[in-house]
Amino acid sequence: FFSFLPLEAMFGASAYPFEMASSYTYASPTTFGGYSGFASYPSYPLGSYSSVLPAASYPSFGTTYTIGTPLASEIETVPHGRVFSSKNAHGGEDVDPKTTALVMIEYQNEFATPNGKLHEGVRPVMESNGMLEKSVEVCQAARAKGCKVIHSPIIFKADKSDNPNKGLGILKGCADGELFLEGTWNAEICEAMSPKDGDLIINGKKGLDAFPGTDLEQLLIQNGIKTVVLGGFLTNCCVESTMRTAFEKGYNVITLTDCTATNSAEGQKAATEGTYTLFSKPMTQAEFLEVLNKE
Numbered sequence: 001f002f003s004f005l006p007l008e009a010m011f012g013a014s015a016y017p018f019e020m021a022s023s024y025t026y027a028s029p030t031t032f033g034g035y036s037g038f039a040s041y042p043s044y045p046l047g048s049y050s051s052v053l054p055a056a057s058y059p060s061f062g063t064t065y066t067i068g069t070p071l072a073s074e075i076e077t078v079p080h081g082r083v084f085s086s087k088n089a090h091g092g093e094d095v096d097p098k099t100t101a102l103v104m105i106e107y108q109n110e111f112a113t114p115n116g117k118l119h120e121g122v123r124p125v126m127e128s129n130g131m132l133e134k135s136v137e138v139c140q141a142a143r144a145k146g147c148k149v150i151h152s153p154i155i156f157k158a159d160k161s162d163n164p165n166k167g168l169g170i171l172k173g174c175a176d177g178e179l180f181l182e183g184t185w186n187a188e189i190c191e192a193m194s195p196k197d198g199d200l201i202i203n204g205k206k207g208l209d210a211f212p213g214t215d216l217e218q219l220l221i222q223n224g225i226k227t228v229v230l231g232g233f234l235t236n237c238c239v240e241s242t243m244r245t246a247f248e249k250g251y252n253v254i255t256l257t258d259c260t261a262t263n264s265a266e267g268q269k270a271a272t273e274g275t276y277t278l279f280s281k282p283m284t285q286a287e288f289l290e291v292l293n294k295e
Contacts, residue, residue, distance in 0.1 A: 083217065084250030090226040092281075093252050095291050097145040101225045103246075104135060105152045105210060105232030105239050107193035110179055110186040111261075112233070117179055117186060121263040122233060128265070129258040134285040135231050136192050138259060145292050148223050149199045152210045152232070152242070154180050155187050164207050170237060171207065209241040217249070227252040229288065230280070231259030236271040244279045253280035256288055 077085040084090065110116040112132060126132055139149050156163055156174065158181050166175035174180060180187045195201055200223075204214040211217055220228070228246045230253070232239050239260050246253045257272040276282040283291070 082249050083221065086250075089250035090252040091247070091250070093226065095227050095252075095254070095295060097142070097147045097292065097295050099224055099226040100142070100229060101148040101150050101220060101223065101227070102139060102142050102229045102231065103150045103152055103210060103216070103242065104139065104193060105230065105242060106154055106234075107132075107135065107151070107190050107232055108153055108180065108186065109188055109190050112190040112193070117177060118233075122261045125235075125261040125263070125265060125268050129261070129268075131231070131259050131261045132190075132192055134256075135259045138231070138256065138285050138289065139193070139196075141289055141292060142229075143196065143198065145295065147229075147292075148225065149196070150216070150219060151189055151193070151195050151199060151201045152205055152214075152216065152238075153187065153189055153201065154205045154207075154238070155182050156180055156206065157182055162206050164213075207241075208238045209245050210238065211242065211245045211249075220251070225251070227254065229254045229256060231256040233261055235260040235262040236267050236275070237262070240271055240275060240279075243276065247279040254288060255280045255282050256285050257282050258284050 077087070079085075108116070111118050111122055112126075113119060143149060154174075156179070160166055160175045160178075163171055163175050165171045189195065200219050202210060202214045202216045202219065205216075206213055219225075228251045230239050230243055230246075239255065243253055243255055255272070255276045257276065260268070260272065262268050262271070272282055
């Protein structure tokens, strides 16, 4: 945090979603700006602040050091589990391709391809809105504009020991149906949506929401993402679960209504015209491309 240390040397070149204090007064050898010896701050998920400065370079007591960027709010205002403080949340902002990521959820053969165990259930909605073709197109356009594309597959061990709630609900269905098993064709990302150079693939998705137990949040922070754009399967399950969490964390959230599919037209309509409006800005693929092409 000192003026003689570039912030990039401490946090890396990626943007961080908080603003810095203009000055701090050093109070003791082990505390500075509220951090004990630069230990990791538990309410902020950026990572550990340890070893930023050697102990010998701690300043003398009572000395005030100026920091380069004026402060609008301090890091302590970011509640545990969130990424942005209420003052710095990004909901409703204009889309900047450089800070936008498309998070494409479970475009795996199990759903997206004939002979996948779940394909027949989602096929009518896929065909009615052309979600797979539109998803391919929007990813291509987003890459060309400088957006990041992040793939979010769900994969279970063959013995289902990593299924987080295999005795209940849809996760019980995954276990009983032996769905998305590691090393199988069914769990592979479908050919049409296969990752391209520069894309990212999250690790560890075992449940419905793409945040818990995965590196999604880390990837978003490392890439300076402020806007999260969602598509995939199922409209009213994994896509909606991820949408709600991204909203709570302070991201600007956009859901691509015709780049999603579920197992009934009624469920599709209820989500895209109902709950999606509560936690995101729903757009069609064409509407999002229009926004993207303005940038």
